[in-house]
Amino acid sequence: MGGRKRHTSRDARRRTHGQSFLVRQSVVREFLARAELAPGERVVEFGAGTGALTVPLATTGARVIAVERDPAWARQLRERVRAEGLHDRVEVVRADLRAYALPRSPYRVVSSPPFALTTDLMRRLCDDPDRGPERADLLVQHEVAVKRAAEPPATLQSSAWAPWWTFELGPVVPRQAFRPVPRVDGAWLTVRKREPPVLPTRLAPGFREVLRPAWETGR
Numbered sequence: 001m002g003g004r005k006r007h008t009s010r011d012a013r014r015r016t017h018g019q020s021f022l023v024r025q026s027v028v029r030e031f032l033a034r035a036e037l038a039p040g041e042r043v044v045e046f047g048a049g050t051g052a053l054t055v056p057l058a059t060t061g062a063r064v065i066a067v068e069r070d071p072a073w074a075r076q077l078r079e080r081v082r083a084e085g086l087h088d089r090v091e092v093v094r095a096d097l098r099a100y101a102l103p104r105s106p107y108r109v110v111s112s113p114p115f116a117l118t119t120d121l122m123r124r125l126c127d128d129p130d131r132g133p134e135r136a137d138l139l140v141q142h143e144v145a146v147k148r149a150a151e152p153p154a155t156l157q158s159s160a161w162a163p164w165w166t167f168e169l170g171p172v173v174p175r176q177a178f179r180p181v182p183r184v185d186g187a188w189l190t191v192r193k194r195e196p197p198v199l200p201t202r203l204a205p206g207f208r209e210v211l212r213p214a215w216e217t218g219r
């Protein structure tokens with residue numbers, strides 16, 4: 001009875017927190033090969049979960065800040081990191097990705113966020129390029145990755161980011177690579193800061209609102 005109750009509450013948490021964990025090792029290996037991380041590079045991972053990406057990232061020599069909202073997973077990940085002798089390279093922070101204070105010095109992002117929080121995360125990373133990462137490798141819903149990587153930009157949001165960021169569609173990650181299996185496939189999306197930007201970075205916050213009238217009237 002007690003066991004059944006725990007199982008039920010974990011299932012409920014998985015639904016509300018978007019907890020589908022990456023279990024296919026070939027996907028992790030392919031990602032690491034594409035990510036081109038240099039030893040010592042600082043990486044913020046949002047939604048670290050069980051550490052499917054955290055631990056392989058740390059073994060490349062990256063310094064990882066693993067942000068996880070769920071206290072049970074954050075505690076478990078801290079224990080795993082200690083057990084694997086990676087505690088000098090991984091800091092586990094229990095926080096909400098929508099509120100976590102972004103670093104002030106250069107950093108990269110890796111994230112397999114809950115699909116429902118993809119736009120929140122991307123707005124945090126891209127709306128103000130002065131505070132955003134050098135590069136973000138995101139595992140998002142396939143349809144969203146295709147939409148963001150479309151050229152020319154296919155949405156108001158993509159147009160508003162285009163002067164400062166590029167978006168590259170990466171490999172599809174079939175839904176069977178996750179447990180529990182989600183309803184849709186994923187895909188990697190690589191976001192890179194343009195150097196130099198097309199427009200000064202001070203224009204970026206609020207640029208969406210500048211473009212909105214043209215998109216809404218179709219001009």
Ligand SMILES: C[S@@+](CC[C@H](N)C(=O)[O-])C[C@H]1O[C@@H](n2cnc3c(N)ncnc32)[C@H](O)[C@@H]1O
Pocket residue numbers: 017018019020021022023046047048049050051052053067068069070073095096097098111112113114115117
């Ligand atoms: C799709 S799972 C991916 C987990 C892990 N990165 C992986 O690939 O297996 C998303 C993770 O984000 C966490 N999460 C959900 N909402 C969050 C939030 N607001 N802030 C930070 N983490 C969150 C979930 O608890 C879960 O561990």
